[in-house]
Amino acid sequence: MKTIQQLTFLLILTVLSFSASAQFRMPKPILSPEITADSKITFRVFAPEAKKMTISGNWMPGWGTQVEMMRNDTGLYQLTINPLPSEMYTYTFFVDGVKTIDPNNVMVVRDGTRNESMFMVPGEKATMYGVNDVPHGTLQKVWYSSPTLNLNRLMYVYTPAGYTESNEKLPVLYLLHGGGGDEDAWTTLGRAPQILDNLIVSGKAKPMIVVMTNGNPGDAAAPGAAPAKKETAGQNNPGSMGSGKFEESLVKDVIPFIEKNYRVIPNKDNRAVSGLSMGGMQTLYLSNNHPEVFSYFGVMSMGLVDMSRFGGKNDPAERIKGLEKLKASNPKLYWIACGKEDFLFQSATDLRKFLDDNKFSYVYHESEGGHTWTNWRIYLSELAPKLFK
Amino acid sequence: MKTIQQLTFLLILTVLSFSASAQFRMPKPILSPEITADSKITFRVFAPEAKKMTISGNWMPGWGTQVEMMRNDTGLYQLTINPLPSEMYTYTFFVDGVKTIDPNNVMVVRDGTRNESMFMVPGEKATMYGVNDVPHGTLQKVWYSSPTLNLNRLMYVYTPAGYTESNEKLPVLYLLHGGGGDEDAWTTLGRAPQILDNLIVSGKAKPMIVVMTNGNPGDAAAPGAAPAKKETAGQNNPGSMGSGKFEESLVKDVIPFIEKNYRVIPNKDNRAVSGLSMGGMQTLYLSNNHPEVFSYFGVMSMGLVDMSRFGGKNDPAERIKGLEKLKASNPKLYWIACGKEDFLFQSATDLRKFLDDNKFSYVYHESEGGHTWTNWRIYLSELAPKLFK
Numbered sequence: 106m107k108t109i110q111q112l113t114f115l116l117i118l119t120v121l122s123f124s125a126s127a128q129f130r131m132p133k134p135i136l137s138p139e140i141t142a143d144s145k146i147t148f149r150v151f152a153p154e155a156k157k158m159t160i161s162g163n164w165m166p167g168w169g170t171q172v173e174m175m176r177n178d179t180g181l182y183q184l185t186i187n188p189l190p191s192e193m194y195t196y197t198f199f200v201d202g203v204k205t206i207d208p209n210n211v212m213v214v215r216d217g218t219r220n221e222s223m224f225m226v227p228g229e230k231a232t233m234y235g236v237n238d239v240p241h242g243t244l245q246k247v248w249y250s251s252p253t254l255n256l257n258r259l260m261y262v263y264t265p266a267g268y269t270e271s272n273e274k275l276p277v278l279y280l281l282h283g284g285g286g287d288e289d290a291w292t293t294l295g296r297a298p299q300i301l302d303n304l305i306v307s308g309k310a311k312p313m314i315v316v317m318t319n320g321n322p323g324d325a326a327a328p329g330a331a332p333a334k335k336e337t338a339g340q341n342n343p344g345s346m347g348s349g350k351f352e353e354s355l356v357k358d359v360i361p362f363i364e365k366n367y368r369v370i371p372n373k374d375n376r377a378v379s380g381l382s383m384g385g386m387q388t389l390y391l392s393n394n395h396p397e398v399f400s401y402f403g404v405m406s407m408g409l410v411d412m413s414r415f416g417g418k419n420d421p422a423e424r425i426k427g428l429e430k431l432k433a434s435n436p437k438l439y440w441i442a443c444g445k446e447d448f449l450f451q452s453a454t455d456l457r458k459f460l461d462d463n464k465f466s467y468v469y470h471e472s473e474g475g476h477t478w479t480n481w482r483i484y485l486s487e488l489a490p491k492l493f494k
Numbered sequence: 495m496k497t498i499q500q501l502t503f504l505l506i507l508t509v510l511s512f513s514a515s516a517q518f519r520m521p522k523p524i525l526s527p528e529i530t531a532d533s534k535i536t537f538r539v540f541a542p543e544a545k546k547m548t549i550s551g552n553w554m555p556g557w558g559t560q561v562e563m564m565r566n567d568t569g570l571y572q573l574t575i576n577p578l579p580s581e582m583y584t585y586t587f588f589v590d591g592v593k594t595i596d597p598n599n600v601m602v603v604r605d606g607t608r609n610e611s612m613f614m615v616p617g618e619k620a621t622m623y624g625v626n627d628v629p630h631g632t633l634q635k636v637w638y639s640s641p642t643l644n645l646n647r648l649m650y651v652y653t654p655a656g657y658t659e660s661n662e663k664l665p666v667l668y669l670l671h672g673g674g675g676d677e678d679a680w681t682t683l684g685r686a687p688q689i690l691d692n693l694i695v696s697g698k699a700k701p702m703i704v705v706m707t708n709g710n711p712g713d714a715a716a717p718g719a720a721p722a723k724k725e726t727a728g729q730n731n732p733g734s735m736g737s738g739k740f741e742e743s744l745v746k747d748v749i750p751f752i753e754k755n756y757r758v759i760p761n762k763d764n765r766a767v768s769g770l771s772m773g774g775m776q777t778l779y780l781s782n783n784h785p786e787v788f789s790y791f792g793v794m795s796m797g798l799v800d801m802s803r804f805g806g807k808n809d810p811a812e813r814i815k816g817l818e819k820l821k822a823s824n825p826k827l828y829w830i831a832c833g834k835e836d837f838l839f840q841s842a843t844d845l846r847k848f849l850d851d852n853k854f855s856y857v858y859h860e861s862e863g864g865h866t867w868t869n870w871r872i873y874l875s876e877l878a879p880k881l882f883k
Contacts, residue, residue, distance in 0.1 A: 109606030109608065109675060111865040157543070201541065201590050205595065245632055245635075248629075248632070283502070284502035328600045331625060448500060476497060
């Protein structure tokens with residue numbers, strides 16, 4: 106298999122008469138997806154030997170829906186769909202039943218263990234999540250020591266545009282991913298750097314640092330980014346999702362590291378924590394066990410669940426004690442967001458009832474849709490402007 | 495299409511009795527690739543409806559070689575290959591002729607416009623390129639202004655382990671990718687952060703900052719990472735590969751930005767530049783036109799080519815003038831590396847002859863193999879220890 110570099114040079118040296126604007130691009134005979142001016146979207150793949158080509162996209166209703174693509178007489182399969190609202194979409198092809206990315210679309214995002222093709226439909230959401238011609242923050246992949254988890258671990262630190270040039274100290278949002286994800290999730294599917302760039306430049310959000318950790322307490326980093334695990338018994342077995350170990354490491358290891366190495370305001374009123382799904386569970390843990398650390402909490406797509414199912418305790422007395430501690434700490438914002446079709450909607454309803462019954466005030470944001478990155482991107486864009494004000 | 499987060503929770507809530515070590519991982523019924531203790535490698539894909547499954551890997555000889563996988567009676571296709579030397583390998587499957595990544599291998603790397611599956615065979619090279627349990631540097635994605643190219647542009651800056659804690663000023667290596675690549679190339683296929691981590695911790699290379707730019711003068715960043723291009727005529731048309739525009743922007747825009755924002759030693763003897771293929775061409779341009787800026791040059795897989803084919807000039811008198819300037823600047827290292835099977839081997843031979851004829855001393859490293867990332871990773875691991883000493 107030749108490298109792109111070799112192909113590029115062979116092309117230049119042997120084939121092309123030179124055009125000034127196209128010389129670094131390989132010829133790309135098949136455009137997929139093509140988004141036309143009327144926002145219709147066409148997917149294409151050349152597959153003369155395939156019996157059947159289908160596509161599955163996250164805009165389709167239902168679990169695992171596949172739509173068949175139509176073959177023309179050259180063997181080009183094609184599907185044109187009606188306009189979709191502005192959004193970031195992911196999809197896969199199935200070639201005779203085998204799931205693949207779109208071979209003609211360079212844009213790929215990873216959701217946990219799955220790689221999928223990606224595109225954006227222009228418009229409001231694409232502008233909100235997109236790379237616009239505005240000042241951009243810096244995204245750092247940083248290793249830190251976690252004695253609590255007995256691991257060196259990888260995280261992302263986003264510093265906003267202007268951080269380097271200024272002496273101003275900034276507040277920090279600790280942003281947590283969901284189960285099956287890792288430290289990459291908020292920077293790829295979550296579009297957090299782009300969302301923050303755009304909110305900050307428009308004055309909607311205050312400049313802030315965003316810290317995106319790996320919330321799996323047994324992992325150092327995403328697949329391929331971590332050293333091979335040591336097999337020493339128990340060494341990397343800090344307990345399950347409900348153990349609270351990751352949350353303890355956030356408080357004891359991550360926050361001191363950030364406050365030592367970045368120009369931040371190291372107090373409660375300048376710390377926020379928010380997470381989706383498993384990260385929402387971790388946010389709940391932190392609000393109950395460490396309300397002295399944060400003044401802003403954002404619980405996305407999560408609520409009251411039976412923690413014994415996650416290796417934790419299901420102790421109503423503890424829960425009330427935690428809430429009393431939280432009340433006493435007088436947080437500035439306790440924000441809950443959930444979609445009407447979220448499979449955890451009932452748990453969010455239970456959480457609200459628990460808080461209402463115990464006279465704790467919070468802000469609730471109910472959206473359309475379910476347990477999706479579309480919602481979490483929007484939630485971030487709604488939460489960030491409420492922080493540190 | 496459900497998100498991984500939803501799948502993870504559904505799994506936990508409905509199916510699994512809970513095991514403490516596996517709760518964040520989806521069940522992965524098919525292991526591919528599997529590398530056994532005797533280093534045999536097995537690729538697998540479940541494709542009962544496919545007529546034919548083949549695999550193409552960068553370890554196979556020749557252009558576009560495909561090897562057929564064998565179907566068993568359940569529809570699982572499989573291929574076991576003999577042990578490969580320790581190395582990082584890329585491959586794709588073809589499902590009834592359609593190129594795909596391996597759906598069961600989460601590791602994907604992008605080479606220009608192509609996404610391919612990746613694995614490492616343990617051993618010497620995997621240790622050299624791998625994430626080991628050693629102190630790691632920080633990798634930053636940084637935007638900078640390039641008035642020369644009329645663009646805000648994205649680059650990577652690697653700072654070695656200990657940079658934050660120390661006050662020591664460091665030297666800088668400017669590391670350039672090849673044609674068809676972009677700023678991601680050296681951090682993904684090139685494994686530069688891992689190679690530098692490993693060389694620095696073992697004392698083989700001096701701690702240094704490594705700056706990895708986008709060498710395509712009309713581009714702000716890799717696909718999807720840049721704002722939509724402005725269509726204003728000529729605005730983003732700074733000329734072709736041979737125009738020297740990128741190289742001018744490196745000297746006028748990138749280096750001042752780095753020296754303002756990082757703790758570096760801002761002089762010639764503490765600057766190195768090296769690149770592969772197109773980046774080697776850029777290194778040659780810089781050695782001829784800005785020898786006052788760098789003391790170390792590394793030309794990988796490149797030599798004398800007819801620059802008029804790349805939108806530049808082919809002026810032997812200019813070339814001699816450039817070399818005289820370079821000689822006068824007395825660089826500490828001029829290093830040329832090329833593989834015996836590289837399709838640009840003759841151009842490297844021509845470069846050496848030109849330098850010999852003009853009595854300019856350089857160090858030449860000839861390797862096996864061709865125009866490949868395997869070679870470029872090894873070249874980086876050989877060049878870095880020679881810098882700043």
